[in-house]
């Protein structure tokens with residue numbers, strides 16, 4: 001069973017109470033390497049958590065909307081943004097039914113592990129609100145992680161496959177969609193990544 005907003009709220013609240021965080025303060029390395037060279041415009045960080053990627057994008061001049069169904073995770077992000085003097089829109093919503101009211105130049109999705117139908121809804125929505133020329137950048141724990149990787153959810157139902165990402169991006173120009181090996185202190189983690197443009 002996937003964790004709902006209350007479970008995520010509790011996890012983020014516990015970390016905040018210990019003056020800590022669930023995720024790193026730095027942006028995800030793959031996200032940074034993949035979208036760091038794009039010209040800033042409008043961006044959505046979908047499933048933003050404590051906002052590490054949203055904060056990094058905003059620091060580069062992107063106009064960022066961070067969306068997550070955990071209000072507590074977003075509160076942590078908002079207080080970090082305030083101390084850094086960054087302006088980000090924080091929206092508590094379910095990614096499966098939230099739709100940006102305006103087209104955006106970039107959608108970043110990092111480790112939003114949802115059952116296949118829900119992932120197709122969330123990413124399908126994102127494809128729909130990508131501006132012409134806009135980029136969708138997705139990274140998630142791959143199904144193969146269960147057998148030859150480390151970390152991440154151990155529930156096959158919420159793990160990514162390259163084929164599912166390719167199907168979601170079928171109307172986009174796919175620049176890259178493949179497994180991606182990430183070195184961690186505990187071993188190699190297998191992610192799936194997608195970079196696609198609305199050309």
Ligand SMILES: C[S@@+](CC[C@H](N)C(=O)[O-])C[C@H]1O[C@@H](n2cnc3c(N)ncnc32)[C@H](O)[C@@H]1O
Pocket residue numbers: 005008023028046047048049050051052053067068069070073093094095096109110111112113114
């Ligand atoms: C593994 S965390 C990743 C957070 C962030 N993207 C990062 O890389 O630091 C997954 C996030 O997805 C959020 N999430 C899970 N299901 C969601 C849904 N249906 N709608 C919105 N957010 C969701 C959780 O609250 C959590 O913050």
